[in-house]
Amino acid sequence: MKTLYVMVFRSLVPVFVGMLLISVVLFELVYFFGELTRYLDDEEVRAGDYLWVVGLYVPLAVSYASPLSLLFALVFTLSSMYDNQEMTVIHSGGISLVGFGMPILALGFFLSLGTFYFDNFVVTRSERMRNEYFNTVFRRDQVNRSEVVVAVTNEGKRLYIANSFNPETTELKELSIVDKDDIGHVYRRIDAVRAIWDKDRELWRLQQVRIFYYDSDGRVTENQEVIKVDQDINEPVQSFATNNLPIEEMSLSAAYEYLNSLKQRKLPHLDTAVSFHQRFAFPFTALIVSLIGLAMVSRFRQNTLLMGLLASIGIAVVFYIFRLYSGIAGTEGYVPPWLSGWLGTLFFLGVGMLLFFGAPS
Structure with missing residues (x-):
């Protein structure tokens, strides 16, 4: 045989x-x-x-x-x-x-x-x-694929805007964080070239940061530039996943987390x-x-x-x-x-x- x-x-x-x-x-x-x-x-x-x-x-x-x-x-x-x-x-x-x-x-x-x-x-x-x-x-225009806009936490008082999110490396690029006061006025904006998720500390590590403070009239009162800083920003990674990322380009673990994030946020997920x-x-x-x-x-x-x-x-x-x-x-x-x-x-x-x-x- x-x-x-x-x-x-x-x-x-x-x-x-x-x-x-x-x-x-x-x-x-x-x-x-x-x-x-x-x-x-x-x-x-x-x-x-x-x-x-x-x-x-x-x-x-x-x-x-x-x-x-x-x-x-x-x-x-x-x-x-x-x-x-x-x-x-x-x-x-x-x-x-x-x-x-x-x-x-x-x-x-x-x-x-x-x-x-x-x-x-x-x-x-x-x-x-x-x-x-x-x-x-x-x-090609990739706005629909890479743009991430998440307006959550603190009852809508914090807004996250990022140009792109890579679920494979859990990295955000060109991130802006806008904080509002109780009456809805913007009092601070944090801009970072990159943000990388720290799994051990469960927060985002921001790199090349600029922080702007605004008065009640919307004028900048202080402008700080920080090369590298750890901010107390612990919004979960799943919050930054959009509902149109190509799952064919993700690892199985990233695809699994991405699918769960869609379910938790009650976004369309059947095709995914x-x-x-x-x-x-x-x-x-x-x-x-x-x-x-x-x-x-x-x-x-x-x-x-x-x-x-x-x-x-x-x-x-x-x-x-x-x-x-x-x-x-x-x-x-x-x-x-x-x-x-x-x-x-x-x-x-x-x-x-x-x-x-x-x-x-």
Whole structure:
């Protein structure tokens, strides 16, 4: 059995790697030409900057291409073995499809785990870098995404205004804090270039600070400049999260805190919750295509490569469409967000298991 499995993996892995490279190139070309018009319309954008943006898309392309590449490699390898009567010999030797396919399913499972960690430690960072660099190069207006305005604490007597908030590093940039007295007059304003959350002391550390004091007529009475200061500002980090930050660019811990902050502040959060659960469910696509690929090829005795590939791709397309509409159902509130995020994965995982264990040997 060990020799058989080594032979299968020696045939499967090179096809998978080759197909992965081809798929990534195709995804890159689609992205390159999709944004090409924007690049050509902006004469100030340099070719090197545009190519760097395209290059930062590679990790996301790898994530998308991995399940499809595994599906193609699996169907191609097993179809060749059926066409060469190798599978007939294997089954004649008493090895069922289930016994033969277990190491391949193990490969799909470990690839799913690898995809999970790759998505949450590599893709999130590359996407944040790509979007930030893209918006810088093309000078897109990011007010809706980065502006943070929070008017809370002391019954509305303190107003926070920041240009941007990074939930990954819990850092505010260009923060202004406006304090009002009992009758609503502004008596102090604190401006800071940066504010970093100190988890141990549970307060914000302000850097490069200017403090302005105002009289009852609104005139500045005192202007202090402080290079670095710790202010008694302990407003929780969650208060600075807006309801339109891209959760795809956050780590799981930051995404979890961000989602909780939306719930606590009773802001729209269904789409964010669905995306959060989909980040756990999507990596299992590799395991699903392993089940489906093994089952589909074994059901066709003639033209196994063509029929197995078409059937597997057809089911994969249905899976992505099903996942899309289940996500819409969750964002519209028809089903709970956790069920919306996992529905497509659980359904097709069940379908794949039925096809696999019911496949003829």
